[in-house]
Amino acid sequence: MKLNEALDTLKTEGYKYTKKREDILTFFSGVDGYRTASELLTFMAEKYDGLSYDTVYRNLHLFRELNILESTDLNGEKHFRLACGHDEHHHHFICQSCGKTKTIQACPMNYIQQDFPGYTIENHKFEIYGRCPSCQ
Template sequence: MNLEKALGLLKQEGYKYTKKREDILEFFTEEDGYRTASDLLNFMGEKYGGLSYDTIYRNLHLFRELNILESTDLNGEKHFRLACDHHEHHHHFICQSCGKTKTIDACPMNFIQQDFPGYTIENHKFEIYGRCPSCQ
């Protein structure tokens, strides 16, 4: 996903375009990996003094609902990143230090689905956590 596509999706879904929302999305287009609300608030605070966590979280969760952002929990805190543009099903390795991600093309569901006869699996999530080569 890029900034133009994200802003187009926001408009398509009937949400108001604001400079703050553009700046939030721009932050994620320039970051390589998962970031916290605190990271975003620090970035936005330079330009928008007095910006609240409520505003940050409200927009992060809106972007998550619209599938503009993806989220995960790292060390008990919600982290966000720009949604992948991959059209094929995939998963991620996530560095616990810097938040960078690496695509995992193999899906464990291909191997364990036979363990669920009679069940309807509607969704799943698979992530591997560790340290990237730069953070080791």
């Protein structure tokens, strides 16, 4: 997803456009991979003195609900990234050091769905964690 698409989604869903929200989305559009709320707060603190974790988390969770951001848990902490914007279903490899992601085209559900006769699977998540070549 690109920055303009994310801002359009906010407007379409009836949420106010603010400079803070634009700056949050700008932060995520400028990085490749998952980032923490702490990293975002450090970035935002340069411009917004006294910005609280509450404001940051409220916006992160709003953006997650609107599918502007994706989230995952790394090392016991929630991490966020700008949604891929891919139309096709896919999963990710996530570097545990730098948060960089790589798309995985294959979906394991294609192979294990037969193990669930009579079940309705409504959603799933598959991620592989490790170290990217730069972090090894």
